[in-house]
Structure formats: structure tokens, C-alpha cells
Amino acid sequence: MKKRFGWFLAIIVALIMTVVPLGQTQHAQAADNSLEQIQKKGVLVMGTSPDYPPYEFQATVNGKSKIVGMDVQIGKQVAKDLGVKLKIKSMSFDSLLVALQTGKIDMIISGMNPTPSRRKNVDFTHVYYQGGYDIVINKTDKAKYKNKNSFKNGTLGAQTGTTQYNAVKNQTTAKAKGMTSQSDLILALQSHKVDGVAMEKPSAEAYVANNKSLVAIPSDFNMSSSATSSAIAFRKGSTSLVNKVNKTVDRIKKRNLVKKQYLPAAGKYLKTNTVNTSMGHYWKAFATGIEYTLIITVCSVFFGFIIGILLALARMAKGNPLKTAIRWLATAYVEFIRGTPMMVQVMFVYFGLGLFVNLPALTSGIIAISLNSGAYVAEYIRGGINSVDVGQTEAARSLGMSNGETMRYVVLPQALKNIWPSLGNEFITLIKDSSIVSIIGVTELIYQSNIVRSDTYRGVAPIVVIMVLYFILTFTASRILNYFERRMQHD
Structure with missing residues (x-):
């Protein structure tokens, strides 16, 4: 059994390593008509890491936080010349190239240097800014x-x-x-x-x-000149699109728009950010973070519980070869998920599955956390079912109840009562683990705190605020869970 399980994991890893390069090749081949595709879509998705003033950063404009900076101005000009709308997608800098190669974004404008190693994987436009x-x-x-x-x-x-x-x-x-x-x-x-x-x-x-x-x-x-310059990155093979955008870049350089217009405009936003840096001024950002944190947690708990029940029952299946195969697959899934970091799973769902299905960041985060939670919940439920005295099952069967009815009406309710503290702990953990999805640009609490830090240049205060907010969320949830636990004990 262990030998077959090892072969199964080896096959899974091999498939992952094979699928990703194939997906990137397909994107590169499809990019021959890249300009036509963008114009047909009508939207140009720009990826950036908005923590790099004055290139790109967060600023509060008319009470709302938005991404601004000289790179954003360049992106708007590129989209205007292409005749399409600009959509800005925020993510960490080291995720940008992966997002571009997997089709999550159409271009990168994030103060990126067109180094020889990067040119092997993406196409760059002419340099739009030379710095140091x-x-x-x-x-x-x-x-x-x-x-x-x-x-x-x-x-x-x-x-x-x-x-x-x-x-x-x-x-x-x-x-x-x-x-x-x-x-x-x-x-x-x-x-x-x-x-x-x-x-x-x-x-x-x-x-x-x-x-x-x-x-x-x-x-x-x-440093070489390429290491101190900035250019726009596109998917490998996007020749027609790069040639078109080069015309925009050349015009920006000829008119010296970066130094004459874009940098001064960014400077004004930087000054605006420091007018009011109190945490109360950014309550909307923290409220949005709480909203998304709760959405992710509640959805992940719901779907994770369903997945956990199915996996627990599958792991306990006995009998014919089909049930044995189901038990083997469920065991392999649980062990694989529990043996890999959640951050890797989130990135795989968002970027890996993005080769085939263009899932939004929030949806990808919920799916990844639900799949992860399901593996742990399955073990809680399996342990809870095993903790129910076998006499309960025998009594139910003697009364004429089927296996399904026995499990549904007799065993599972008692198992749920036994594992309620463990399930509660999983719920509390998910509130905190939801912060991981910030790496793919989901605007939960950690993401919003980074926005506030970029806005105000204050490092400690936003961290203190989200620590307090996380404590309030987890403390409130634990009190609610304890209430229901006491009710079940009373029953």
C-alpha cells in the first residue's frame, strides 16, 4: 500500500511539472496575435506591486484608496493608445512574472528592470525610465x-x-x-x-x-544599464503588441513626460498621504479588510466541512474494489494536502489552474483554503466517528435503519458533538490563515494594512490595529462556539 501511495504522489508531481510548461508554451504560441486579442477584449490588465513610490503606490483620493504613481500614468497612456480600458491588478512583486506567464495579467509596469535573465521568459518594450x-x-x-x-x-x-x-x-x-x-x-x-x-x-x-x-x-x-532602467513586460512572443506599445514609450521619452508630468504628479499624491496619517482616517480600509476576511472564512468553513465529511466517509469505505479505490484516493488527497504549505496551494490554484480557467483572486483563495481545510476536517470527523461506541450502530441497525440512516441520524450527530472543540479551533485558525491570500491580491486585513502602511509611511500603527481586529474576530468567534458547545453538552 505504501509503495502504491508513493507512486501516486510521484505521478501527481510529474503531472504538475509537465502541465505548467505546456500551459506557458500554449500562451506563447497564442500571443502571435497579441495586439488583436487585447483590442478585441477591450481591456488591458496591468500587474503592479503598489509599494514602490513614486513608481506605484497607494493613495487616498476623495476618501477612497487607489493605486497611483508614474507607472500608472504610463499604463493609462498605453491603454489609451491601444483604444482599450486599463484594469490594474495588485500583487507582490515576485508574483508578477508568474501572473504574466499564466495569463492573469497582460503586462507588467512595476519599475521592472529588463535584465537578460528576465528577457528569456518575457518580452520587454523600450526603456521608459533610467534610474539608479x-x-x-x-x-x-x-x-x-x-x-x-x-x-x-x-x-x-x-x-x-x-x-x-x-x-x-x-x-x-x-x-x-x-x-x-x-x-x-x-x-x-x-x-x-x-x-x-x-x-x-x-x-x-x-x-x-x-x-x-x-x-x-x-x-x-x-550595475549594467539594463539593471538600472525600467521597461514594460509582456508575455513571450507578443511581438505585435510590443511593437505597438513601443511607439507610446518612444513618444513618452521624446516629450520627457516622466520627469515633466508623471513624477511631479506622483509627488503631489505622496504629500497628500502624509496630511492625515491617523488610523481612524483609514477605517474604511480596515472595514473592507474585515469584510473580505469574514467572507473567505465563512465560505471556506462551509465548503471545507462538506469536503471533510465526504473525505471522512470515503476514507472509511470498505468492501468491493471500487470502495477500496475511493478510500485510497481519499487517503492520498488528505496526506498530500496536509503535507504541502497552504501558501503553495493558494498560488497553485490561482496561477496553476489559471492556465485553464481564469479564476478571480477571491474565488481562488476560497477554493484553496476550502480544499486545505477539508483535509483537516476529514481527520477530525473520522476521529469523531470512531469515538462513537459501536453499540450505537448495532442498536440502530437492529431497529431496521440502513447504513446511511444510521450514519446520518445516529453516528454523525454524536461525532459532531465530540469533535466540536476541534472544529471550533479550525474555524479560529481559518480566520487567521485567510491572511495568506493577500499574496494573490485579495483585499483582506493584511492586504489593507499594507495599503495603509504604504499610504502613511507608518510601519507599526497599522500592525497594532490589525492585531486588535484579529483578536476581536477570534475572541468573538470563540465565545459563540463555546455557547453552542455548552448547548450540546446540556442536550
């Missing part, structure tokens, strides 16, 4: 650090997946600390978890201008 790198440090350390060579035996932070992160690893003796968000890096700097943060000059200038405790110093990184 600085290192942001605490002002109190200004006399201590002068450039990258000053951080010997220190720690330098940089956003994962970026050229500056590679520069920190390869051109300094400092320990490299990678994080997915610039705001997380600045928080790490201010809490002295890192000694400096390497980032592009415009971003460094933006953070320093809005935080008087920070200062920027030259990095002195030895």
Missing part, C-alpha cells in the same frame, strides 16, 4: 554608513526578486535580507532588523522626503 540605486538608512547612522562597502558584517535589505537584491548578495559582504514589500523593509529598518535598504533612487527619495528619521546614501553598486 540608493541605500536608505536611519539618520542616526549617517556617520557610520557611506556606501555599500560600509555594511561589512551588517544586514542590507532589498525587495525579493529585484536586481538590487541580487546586487546586495553579490556585491557586498553584508547579509542580504529579502522581503516582498518595500514598506516591510522600511519597518525592518526603523526597528533595526536591517541596517539599510537598497532601492531605486526615486523610491529612496520618496521615503526620505516623507520620513524625517531616514536618509539616503549612494549605493555605488556596479
Whole structure:
């Protein structure tokens, strides 16, 4: 049995490794008429990581949070010239290339450098901005650090997946600390978890201008021109689309619109963000986060419970070869799901299944968490069923009840009573685990807190707020669950 189970897992892994490259090849082949497809669809989906001012960041405009910055202005101009509407999709920087290759987005405008390694996987337009790198440090350390060579035996932070992160690893003796968000890096700097943060000059200038405790110093990184420039990325083989967008990029460069219009406009939003940085001012953002957190949790609990019951019954099936096969498959599913991280499962559902079905981020998150929860609930239910005295089943059968009726009316109600604390713990866990879906752009509490941090340049206050909100949610849920547990004990 163990040997067959090992073969099954090997087959699953092989299928996953085979399907993803095939899907990427199909996308590349279908991209020959990329310009026609975008114009026919009427919408251009731009992927970006809005934590990189002044390139892209969150700002509160007329009471609502929106993504702004010079890259957004470029995206709007590209969409206008193509005659389509622009849709902006937010996600972490290191997920952008995967999203592009799997068709979740049509282009990346996120201060991305057109390095040779990236060109192997995507097509880039002409460069629209040429910049450089600085290192942001605490002002109190200004006399201590002068450039990258000053951080010997220190720690330098940089956003994962970026050229500056590679520069920190390869051109300094400092320990490299990678994080997915610039705001997380600045928080790490201010809490002295890192000694400096390497980032592009415009971003460094933006953070320093809005935080008087920070200062920027030259990095002195030895970088090629491609590593200090920014371009728009499209799926590999999108020749017609890239050629069309190049005309827009060339016109933007010829008129010097980035420095004359786009950067000054971004600067105004940066100043607006710091007018009112109180957490009460962002109550709508936190309310939205609570709303999505509850939607994900409730839906995942509901579907996870149904999946758990089916899997538990399947794992207990005995008899003919068909039932044996069902039991074997259910066992394999439970072991596989419990043996892989939920974050990987969320990314696989969103990006992997996205090769075949274009699922929204919220739907993908609910599906992934439900499938994960179902595997754990199945074990709770199976344990609960086994805890019911066999005499209960024998008594029900002696009264003429069928196997199905016995399970439904006698065994399951008693099993549910026995495992209620475990199910309650699963519900509480899901409230907190829902934060994982922020990596694919679902606007739950963690996502909203990152928005507030990007808006206000305050690192600790938003974290304190969401800690309190999570506690209120979990404490309230636990009290409700305890109430029903006491009712069941009384019955």
C-alpha cells in the first residue's frame, strides 16, 4: 500500500511539472496575435506591486484608496493608445512574472528592470525610465554608513526578486535580507532588523522626503544599464503588441513626460498621504479588510466541512474494489494536502489552474483554503466517528435503519458533538490563515494594512490595529462556539 501511495504522489508531481510548461508554451504560441486579442477584449490588465513610490503606490483620493504613481500614468497612456480600458491588478512583486506567464495579467509596469535573465521568459518594450540605486538608512547612522562597502558584517535589505537584491548578495559582504514589500523593509529598518535598504533612487527619495528619521546614501553598486532602467513586460512572443506599445514609450521619452508630468504628479499624491496619517482616517480600509476576511472564512468553513465529511466517509469505505479505490484516493488527497504549505496551494490554484480557467483572486483563495481545510476536517470527523461506541450502530441497525440512516441520524450527530472543540479551533485558525491570500491580491486585513502602511509611511500603527481586529474576530468567534458547545453538552 505504501509503495502504491508513493507512486501516486510521484505521478501527481510529474503531472504538475509537465502541465505548467505546456500551459506557458500554449500562451506563447497564442500571443502571435497579441495586439488583436487585447483590442478585441477591450481591456488591458496591468500587474503592479503598489509599494514602490513614486513608481506605484497607494493613495487616498476623495476618501477612497487607489493605486497611483508614474507607472500608472504610463499604463493609462498605453491603454489609451491601444483604444482599450486599463484594469490594474495588485500583487507582490515576485508574483508578477508568474501572473504574466499564466495569463492573469497582460503586462507588467512595476519599475521592472529588463535584465537578460528576465528577457528569456518575457518580452520587454523600450526603456521608459533610467534610474539608479540608493541605500536608505536611519539618520542616526549617517556617520557610520557611506556606501555599500560600509555594511561589512551588517544586514542590507532589498525587495525579493529585484536586481538590487541580487546586487546586495553579490556585491557586498553584508547579509542580504529579502522581503516582498518595500514598506516591510522600511519597518525592518526603523526597528533595526536591517541596517539599510537598497532601492531605486526615486523610491529612496520618496521615503526620505516623507520620513524625517531616514536618509539616503549612494549605493555605488556596479550595475549594467539594463539593471538600472525600467521597461514594460509582456508575455513571450507578443511581438505585435510590443511593437505597438513601443511607439507610446518612444513618444513618452521624446516629450520627457516622466520627469515633466508623471513624477511631479506622483509627488503631489505622496504629500497628500502624509496630511492625515491617523488610523481612524483609514477605517474604511480596515472595514473592507474585515469584510473580505469574514467572507473567505465563512465560505471556506462551509465548503471545507462538506469536503471533510465526504473525505471522512470515503476514507472509511470498505468492501468491493471500487470502495477500496475511493478510500485510497481519499487517503492520498488528505496526506498530500496536509503535507504541502497552504501558501503553495493558494498560488497553485490561482496561477496553476489559471492556465485553464481564469479564476478571480477571491474565488481562488476560497477554493484553496476550502480544499486545505477539508483535509483537516476529514481527520477530525473520522476521529469523531470512531469515538462513537459501536453499540450505537448495532442498536440502530437492529431497529431496521440502513447504513446511511444510521450514519446520518445516529453516528454523525454524536461525532459532531465530540469533535466540536476541534472544529471550533479550525474555524479560529481559518480566520487567521485567510491572511495568506493577500499574496494573490485579495483585499483582506493584511492586504489593507499594507495599503495603509504604504499610504502613511507608518510601519507599526497599522500592525497594532490589525492585531486588535484579529483578536476581536477570534475572541468573538470563540465565545459563540463555546455557547453552542455548552448547548450540546446540556442536550
